[in-house]
Structure formats: structure tokens, C-alpha cells
Amino acid sequence: MDTNDSLRVASLWHSMHAISQQLSPTTGCSGIELLEADTFDLHCFQSLTGTKFFVVCEPGTQHMESLLKVIYELYTDYVLKNPFYEMEMPIRCELFDINLSQAVQKDRVAMLGR
Amino acid sequence: MQFFGGSEISPSPPVPTASGNNAHMMYVFNRNGVCLLYREWNRLLHTLNAQQDHKLMFGLLFSLKSLTAKMDPTNAEKGNLGVPQLSGQGCSFHSFRTNTYKLSFMESPSGIKVVQWNFLDLGHALPSTSGIVDLAYGGITYMEMIFVSNEQAVLTQHRKECIFVDLGSDFILQFIVVVWLVDLIEEFDHIILVTHPRTGDLRESLKYIYNLYVEYVVKNPLYAPGTPIRSELFNTSLDQYSILILGHKSTISSDGGLFIFLLSRHPAPIKNVLCRYVLLISELCAHYFS
Numbered sequence: 001m002d003t004n005d006s007l008r009v010a011s012l013w014h015s016m017h018a019i020s021q022q023l024s025p026t027t028g029c030s031g032i033e034l035l036e037a038d039t040f041d042l043h044c045f046q047s048l049t050g051t052k053f054f055v056v057c058e059p060g061t062q063h064m065e066s067l068l069k070v071i072y073e074l075y076t077d078y079v080l081k082n083p084f085y086e087m088e089m090p091i092r093c094e095l096f097d098i099n100l101s102q103a104v105q106k107d108r109v110a111m112l113g114r
Numbered sequence: 115m116q117f118f119g120g121s122e123i124s125p126s127p128p129v130p131t132a133s134g135n136n137a138h139m140m141y142v143f144n145r146n147g148v149c150l151l152y153r154e155w156n157r158l159l160h161t162l163n164a165q166q167d168h169k170l171m172f173g174l175l176f177s178l179k180s181l182t183a184k185m186d187p188t189n190a191e192k193g194n195l196g197v198p199q200l201s202g203q204g205c206s207f208h209s210f211r212t213n214t215y216k217l218s219f220m221e222s223p224s225g226i227k228v229v230q231w232n233f234l235d236l237g238h239a240l241p242s243t244s245g246i247v248d249l250a251y252g253g254i255t256y257m258e259m260i261f262v263s264n265e266q267a268v269l270t271q272h273r274k275e276c277i278f279v280d281l282g283s284d285f286i287l288q289f290i291v292v293v294w295l296v297d298l299i300e301e302f303d304h305i306i307l308v309t310h311p312r313t314g315d316l317r318e319s320l321k322y323i324y325n326l327y328v329e330y331v332v333k334n335p336l337y338a339p340g341t342p343i344r345s346e347l348f349n350t351s352l353d354q355y356s357i358l359i360l361g362h363k364s365t366i367s368s369d370g371g372l373f374i375f376l377l378s379r380h381p382a383p384i385k386n387v388l389c390r391y392v393l394l395i396s397e398l399c400a401h402y403f404s
Contacts, residue, residue: 005184012181019174020212022161029214037182037207056185 003090017044017052047072067107074099139231140352142327144339147172150331151343153352175219175227182207220324228323326351 017031031052035042041061044054045068053068053075078096079085085093142151149168162170183204209218220228330348331337337345 035210039188
């Protein structure tokens with residue numbers, strides 16, 4: 001999937017998230033947290049500012065919420081605190097990428113251990 | 115395709131899953147986006163009028179389907195976003211969850227889409243849960259709940275006509291309880307357990323509802339496809355099925371207890387029967403924990 005497609009998917013997801021909030025039968029809905037499809041699961045985490053992080057994983061994977069929180073911390077540390085990063089631009093911070101792969105690797109190992 | 119493994123329509127609905135569910139709204143759409151059926155058993159918030167609500171719902175489902183088809187990691191060849199997918203083609207989602215509700219979706223090969231909404235009721239504030247139950251069943255004259263502390267049938271709390279059952283958060287134990295309480299159905303008109311927040315997989319339920327649709331709507335010679343459904347038989351069987359589904363719910367209280375609601379339309383001597391069952395349950399608990 002190339003960058004344009006990822007951007008399209010991301011904006012589609014943003015609108016779906018908002019619509020699901022509007023369609024909620026009760027008050028206090030904060031949008032889609034988990035989408036279960038046939039071949040994958042999609043976990044989404046929304047920060048207080050409305051930035052959404054979503055992760056695609058195998059159906060039935062547990063503990064994705066904690067991974068998403070870790071990723072959120074990495075984002076605040078390596079992206080937002082980077083003085084050269086412009087808001088709303090694609091993220092091209094090397095440290096973020098390195099730490100992200102490390103976090104995912106660690107999670108994979110931890111999952112195999114469980 | 116997994117769809118064709120579905121069950122035949124049978125006079126008695128399938129045994130509900132252990133975690134039960136808490137259905138509140140249901141939509142059925144055809145492939146052109148016409149809403150054939152909309153049922154609600156309890157809906158606290160209406161943001162849009164009916165027409166817009168149906169259109170928005172259909173739009174959401176359509177877009178989510180095309181999103182999942184695009185994001186599918188197993189499929190090498192993916193169409194573009196926004197291209198309408200045929201019913202069986204591409205990966206489709208079967209449910210999504212937010213913090214307040216869970217939406218389950220099923221699409222038949224002919225493009226009929228069945229959508230079911232469930233509340234994730236945490237069962238904290240009992241007045242609101244009994245309010246929900248009241249709304250769903252209007253005209254309930256008598257309500258009782260049982261409260262049993264772990265491993266012992268002790269009536270620790272009695273509140274007006276209410277008694278609570280608390281069997282802890284052990285899932286296996288809950289399952290045993292539900293199996294036992296299935297027997298109670300024959301005794302009462304309606305039995306309701308309020309839902310576990312972690313609602314189970316509802317695909318079997320949806321398949322059953324689809325079978326009902328086929329039997330009572332499609333096979334009806336007077337029904338014109340694409341028009342809203344006005345079949346009495348379909349509505350009654352759907353109500354019965356939803357009552358039975360609603361009849362098997364359990365909820366976890368904030369301290370991990372399990373609340374079970376039992377409702378009846380008669381102010382019959384429920385308490386005696388319930389106490390008998392509660393003792394049976396406690397024996398089971400004792401046996402399980404020993």
C-alpha cells in the first residue's frame with residue numbers, strides 16, 4: 001500500500017470514527033475501539049487531542065491496547081518533542097521508527113512468552 | 115464460504131451463548147441501501163430523524179466494508195477505495211466495538227445486510243438498568259433479582275422486590291450458572307439476565323435472524339423485494355428471539371459480581387422457586403470450588 005492509499009485509508013477511518021460516535025444510541029461514546037473483520041482485527045486508540053492510532057493484527061490478539069499506549073508515548077517523545085517536526089505532516093523521525101520497531105518486536109516476544 | 119454453514123430454521127431458537135447479549139437495535143438493509151427493517155428495543159439517544167439515520171448507517175457499513183477490503187493483509191490484489199464490493203468478495207468486517215456499544219454485521223450473498231447493536235452495560239447503577247429493562251418490556255408488573263455471595267446462597271441484600279446474585283467474575287462459573295438458569299425459562303414468561311460487558315460473538319444470532327427473514331419475508335408471495343418489511347409473523351418471531359436472547363444476559367458489577375434479573379408478568383411466588391434454584395446454584399458453587 002503506497003502513501004496515497006494510506007492517506008486515503010486514514011482519512012476514511014477518521015470519518016468512520018466520527019460517524020460511529022454520532023450514531024451511538026447513548027451519550028458518551030468515544031468512537032470505534034475495535035473492528036473485527038474476517039482476516040484481521042483493527043484496534044484504535046484515540047488520544048485526548050483526537051489523534052488516532054490504529055493497529056492491524058491477527059484476529060483475537062490480546063493486549064493491543066497496551067501496545068497502542070506505548071506507541072502513543074513514543075509518539076509524544078520522539079515526534080512531538082522533535083523541533084524539526086511540523087504538525088500534521090507525515091512522520092519521518094528516525095528515532096521514532098527505530099523505537100517503534102523495537103516496541104513491536106518486544107511485544108511480539110512477550111506475546112510468544114504468554 | 116462460512117455463510118452456507120448456517121443452521122436450518124427451527125421452531126426453537128439456538129441455545130444462547132454463555133455471555134449472552136443485550137440487543138437494543140437492529141437494522142436490515144438490502145443491497146441498494148433501502149432499510150427494510152428497523153427495530154429498537156431500547157434507544158436512549160436519537161440524534162437524527164429516521165431517514166437520515168438509516169442512510170448514515172448504510173453509508174457507514176458500506177465505507178467500513180470497503181476499508182476492510184483495502185486493509186486486508188492477506189489479500190495481495192486490492193481494489194480501490196470506494197469501489198462497491200460484491201457480497202462475497204474481499205474481506206468484510208463482522209463487528210466493531212466502541213466504549214458504549216457493539217455493532218454486529220452480517221451480509222448475505224444476495225446483499226441483504228443485518229446489523230445488530232448491543233449495549234455494553236456495566237450494570238453499575240441498578241436504577242438505570244432496571245429502567246432499561248422496563249423500557250424494553252413495558253408493562254412488567256413484578257421484578258426480582260437474587261443476590262448470593264460467593265459459594266454460599268446467602269440472601270445478603272434485599273431491596274424492595276429485588277434480590278441480587280453475586281457469583282464472582284469466574285467465567286466458567288458464570289457459564290454453569292447460565293446453563294442452570296436455562297431451566298428456569300420453562301417456569302417463567304420471561305427471564306432476563308443483564309449483559310456481560312464483553313459481549314460474545316454474535317454471528318450465530320445474526321444467521322438465525324437471517325433464516326427468519328428468509329422464512330417469513332422472502333417466501334411470502336405478497337412481499338415485494340426492496341420495500342420495508344411489514345410481516346406480522348416475522349415481527350413476532352423476531353420479538354420472541356430477542357426476548358430469548360435478552361433472556362440470557364449477565365452483567366459484571368464494579369466489584370466483579372454477577373447480576374441476574376428475573377422478570378415475570380405474574381406476581382407469583384417467585385421467591386420460593388428462586389430460593390430453591392439459588393440453593394442448587396450454591397451447591398454447584400461448593401462443588402466447583404471444592
